[in-house]
Amino acid sequence: MGCQYFHPVEGGADSFTVAMPRYTFGRGCLGEAGDRARALGMKRIALFTDPVLVDGPYLARVRNSLRARNLDVALFCDIRIEPDDDTVTRAAGFLAAGNFDGVVSVGGGSVMDTAKASMVHALYPANFTDYFGPPVGPAKPVPGPLLPHLACPTTSGTGSECTSVSVIRLNAWNTKFVMGSPHLLPDEALVDPAVCDSLPGGVVASTGFDLLCHAIECYTAKAYTKWQRINDVSARTMLQGANPWSDMAARRALEIVGRYLIRGVADSSDREARDALMFGASLAGMAFGNSGTHLPHAMSYGITHLMRDIMTEGYEIPAPFVPHGISVVVSAPAIFRYLASAAPARHLEAARYLGVGDVDVGADDAGEVVAGRIVELMRGTGVPNGISGVGFAVADTRRLAQSAIRQTRAINNAPRVADMDDIQRLYEAAVSYW
Numbered sequence: 001m002g003c004q005y006f007h008p009v010e011g012g013a014d015s016f017t018v019a020m021p022r023y024t025f026g027r028g029c030l031g032e033a034g035d036r037a038r039a040l041g042m043k044r045i046a047l048f049t050d051p052v053l054v055d056g057p058y059l060a061r062v063r064n065s066l067r068a069r070n071l072d073v074a075l076f077c078d079i080r081i082e083p084d085d086d087t088v089t090r091a092a093g094f095l096a097a098g099n100f101d102g103v104v105s106v107g108g109g110s111v112m113d114t115a116k117a118s119m120v121h122a123l124y125p126a127n128f129t130d131y132f133g134p135p136v137g138p139a140k141p142v143p144g145p146l147l148p149h150l151a152c153p154t155t156s157g158t159g160s161e162c163t164s165v166s167v168i169r170l171n172a173w174n175t176k177f178v179m180g181s182p183h184l185l186p187d188e189a190l191v192d193p194a195v196c197d198s199l200p201g202g203v204v205a206s207t208g209f210d211l212l213c214h215a216i217e218c219y220t221a222k223a224y225t226k227w228q229r230i231n232d233v234s235a236r237t238m239l240q241g242a243n244p245w246s247d248m249a250a251r252r253a254l255e256i257v258g259r260y261l262i263r264g265v266a267d268s269s270d271r272e273a274r275d276a277l278m279f280g281a282s283l284a285g286m287a288f289g290n291s292g293t294h295l296p297h298a299m300s301y302g303i304t305h306l307m308r309d310i311m312t313e314g315y316e317i318p319a320p321f322v323p324h325g326i327s328v329v330v331s332a333p334a335i336f337r338y339l340a341s342a343a344p345a346r347h348l349e350a351a352r353y354l355g356v357g358d359v360d361v362g363a364d365d366a367g368e369v370v371a372g373r374i375v376e377l378m379r380g381t382g383v384p385n386g387i388s389g390v391g392f393a394v395a396d397t398r399r400l401a402q403s404a405i406r407q408t409r410a411i412n413n414a415p416r417v418a419d420m421d422d423i424q425r426l427y428e429a430a431v432s433y434w
């Protein structure tokens, strides 16, 4: 069923590449950090974390494991949520001065993405925007390998431990952009679901919707065969469109989030649900790290660019702040109503994996079925009701669209073309769902 999506296209790509770190999953596996780091050849380690985690038990477990193997560890924890170019520049300075031979990151996407980007700038200094694509930079390729990187996620959403991208807020542009290179992929991931036991329900909800959107966006992304064929294989980006590998991981991630998200948000003692969401987040990372996301992520950057007077419970960061997963999902139902006509069978399959069951509907209803299931999960987890729930009104939609339209690679990865007017209409349709 899925392979019909990848029919050959004249001039289109005829190959896809899969990149994956070595991957370990299980309760207690953070205690393996010392052995893993040694096996990667590390002796002097830069240990990245954030100010909230720095005095907590998970960082201590990793640090103790590293020290038990007689590894030299220096800590860097000056990392803000949603890291910006200042954060990365400071971290790169720390790395450049420290004579390190490896990096261990313990944290959410902000920590892992800072580790990736700062290694690039420490090892291959350049103008900050050089490694970003248009419109902000020339998409200069990262010249070579980074330090060995052992990534230990502490939230169940980002999937950054399995991706070759880093999302950084550029202060001059006042919004986030994506840096991507095969060299950014961590060498190894240690995914210990025990780290999610103490997460507030609101954090599990926002990261869970990030997971959901990663999975459904890569499942419905433009087929890789529709991207232009490239002659220089080293230039093949991992954001290459939907492909059979990303399909495989995305399907299972959709099943997991559809089944466990409401349970995992409602009950912090529901280990079955929270462990499954942690694994689902990695699966979705394996999927989108090899395919790319599309419109919901592109439009989320408009929201985090223009948000004001809004903050979110459960996050220790001053206003304005909308968690990444919330900024993505608030537009998603409207977007999938719009996109489904381009690939109705795919959208119906995605809805079924998300748990709608065997509904007997035609292709014309595919968008409504997907949107309805996402809205059901939003209501069931108490997240904001569309973009009005994060402080926006119809009057803001033009400016939101003007911001989002700059995310060209993601917009072009959607199964259907959307221009500025389309994106404005999608924000208008996303004002509220209930």
Ligand SMILES: [Fe+2]
Pocket (backbone or CB within 6 Å): 158, 210, 214, 297, 324, 328
């Ligand atoms: Fe995301």
